[in-house]
Amino acid sequence: MNIFVFVKHVPDTEARIKIDSSGKNIATADITFMDSPYDEFAVEQALLLAEANEGSVVTAVTIGSEDAKQLLRDNLAKGVNEVVHINSDKFGQFDALTTAKIIAAFLKDKEYDLVLFGNKAYGADNSLVPSMVAGLLDVAQINLVTKMEISGKSVKAERQVEGMTEIMEASMPCVISAQKGLNEPRMKSLKGIMAAKKKEIPSISVGDVIPESELTMGIEVLSLQNPAAKEGGKKFEGEPVDAATELFKYMREEIKIV
Amino acid sequence: MSNILVFVETRQGKIRKSSLEAITLAKKIGSKAIALVVDAxxxxxxxxxxxxxxxxxxxxxxxxxYSPDAYREALSAAIEKSGAKIVLASQTAMATDFIPAAAAKLNAGMVTDALEVKIDGGKVVTRKPIYAGKVLADYAINSDIAFVTIRPNVYPAESAASSPAVEELAVSIPVPKAEAKETKSASDELDVSEADVIISGGRGVKGPEGFEPLKELATLLGGAVGASRSAVDSEWISHQHQVGQTGKTVSPVLYVACGISGKIQHLAGMSSSKYIIAINKDAEAPIFDIADFGIVGDLFQVLPELTKKVKEVKG
Incomplete structure (x- = not known):
């Protein structure tokens, strides 16, 4: 099987996010970057599937600046076979449609059975790119996957929907987006880290993949802001019975919920 | 002003409540609200x-x-027929599954999980939380057709009687590339993303059985049970319930955080709740910084007392 997995480096999820002076971008100077949390489930699934299907090749791809290469090195250390870096300094400004167009154009002349993503990237939090890529390539898709198995050319997967699990069947090639619970992502091995250090990371530019004229963006950032900090209100410390009485009063008189 | 097409989600013959919210919004900002129903x-x-x-x-x-490719065809046919320049839906697993594919096919921009949608200078302008709620972004959608999904519970559905013309669309349905074969109901539990009241538990709940008093109160109030990442990672409750960074971002009327310390990743997912109540033994827990009402105490002592009082009036 040919498996492609798309990964993205994002600000450390523990970090506070500040807005830069333009008011349209986040300030990146003081933050470290990490693999987007859901992407790790996608990478792990690619590796598990490759281990179960002899002769499979897993290719990890990222779009981003030079710094994003580290992410590919980390994935080599985990065991992916090939990596491709699509170089762009503008990536942080691309919307989902633009990103999906680049990915679809990249995949168009490749042979692929499965294309894996995290179900959303920490950042725009949109969950758009996997579905958009499936639409542009006109292939099957299953999103928010928490369990999957392959037999022949078909994929059977469970996905989480509100209050239910939906069992989907799809034909390959298929786009899959991973949800937490799909697997337990592995750590990098020391041996893997050493081997990955020596590997060349092939880099191409966005222009090699798709003419820039085709990258019209669907949405435009008008402004970013940090939400107004919520202030703490009253606090009660005392006997549980009294605490419950106070709370009940608050829920009844203030919130009017009981 | 333009025609707005609203995708109305149904499951097992029932309309999803939040789809009605999308109709209400469409009526407010558009000239005509056209609903699309895909259901036998x-x-x-x-x-x-x-x-x-x-x-x-x-x-x-x-x-x-349900099939993302077949639904996509139905939506595309409805867009063409209606001449709609705006496509609205509620932010659900189904809507975010097939609608982006339809948008991409039409070279259109899309914003998901919007908290606010308006038309400004002829453009659709939306506000949505990014970075798991740490930042609010205002976006203008520049494409000819704008696609937006709105977060449930933000625009309350309003009744407004009408006598719409009902028209069946002729759609050539493709052989599905992906299709739902069955659904397993975990339970009839309300999903946290749609609940008005969420009773949420963290590390302080101490184990799976510790969620029982939370469930009891949630059921009494017609709400849902939420959880912090540490409770989910400890396998005390399933990931469906997780609120915060790697879970769901929610905006209920009332969020009760029980034994949740309040890490930034959790706060990002629930701080837009209208009212926040926190119960925690640790008086220094960061959750108290954003709680409207904080109780320093043992949730296992306070909750049952509170439940008793609620029962008396809900009897």
Whole structure:
């Protein structure tokens, strides 16, 4: 099987996010970057599937600046076979449609059975790119996957929907987006880290993949802001019975919920 | 002003409540609200929709099981027929599954999980939380057709009687590339993303059985049970319940955080709740910084007392 997995480096999820002076971008100077949390489930699934299907090749791809290469090195250390870096300094400004167009154009002349993503990237939090890529390539898709198995050319997967699990069947090639619970992502091995250090990371530019004229963006950032900090209100410390009485009063008189 | 097409989600013959919210919003900002219903029983659904005031209802009856590619065809046919320049839906697993594919096919921009949608200078402008709620972004959608999904519970559904024309669309349904074969109901539990009241537990709940008092109160109040990442990672409760960074971002009327310390990743997912109550033994827990009402105490002592009082009035 040919498996492609798309990964993205994002600000450390523990970090506070500040807005830069333009008011349209986040300030990146003081933050470290990490693999987007859901992407790790996608990478792990690619590796598990490759281990179960002899002769499979897993290719990890990222779009981003030079710094994003580290992410590919980390994935080599985990065991992916090939990596491709699509170089762009503008990536942080691309919307989902633009990103999906680049990915679809990249995949168009490749042979692929499965294309894996995290179900959303920490950042725009949109969950758009996997579905958009499936639409542009006109292939099957299953999103928010928490369990999957392959037999022949078909994929059977469970996905989480509100209050239910939906069992989907799809034909390959298929786009899959991973949800937490799909697997337990592995750590990098020391041996893997050493081997990955020596590997060349092939880099191409966005222009090699798709003419820039085709990258019209669907949405435009008008402004970013940090939400107004919520202030703490009253606090009660005392006997549980009294605490419950106070709370009940608050829920009844203030919130009017009981 | 433009026609707005609203995708009305149904599951097992029932309209999703949050789809009605999308109709209400469409009526506010558009000139005409046209509802699309994909369901074998679409006529019955169309009758139910009358109370919420759509100007027209399109029905597609030929799709047996949910399939992202078949639904995409139905939506594309409805967009063409309606001439809609805005496509609205509630932020659900189904809507975010097939609608982006339709948007990309039309070279259109899309914003998901919007908290606010308006038309400004002829453009659709939306506000949405990014970085798991740490930042609010205002976006203008520049493409010819704008696609938006709105977060449930933000625009309350308002009844408005109408007598819409109901029209069945002729859609050539493709052989599905992906299709739902069955659904397993975990339970009839309300999903946290749609609940008005969330009783949420963290590390302080101490184990799976510790969620029982939370469930009892949630059921009494018609709400849902939420959880912090550490409770989910400890396997005390399933990931469906997780609120915060790697879970769901929620905006209920009331969020009760029980034994949740309040890490930034959790706060990002729930700080837009209208009222926040926190119960925690640790008086220094960061959750108290954003709680409207904080109780320093043991949740296992306070909650049962509170439940007792709620029972007396809900009897």
């Amino acid at each position: 029983d679409a006529d019955k659904i169309a009758t139910e929709l009358k109370e919420y005031g759509p100007d027209a209802v399109y029905t597609v009856k030929g799709i047996k099981n």
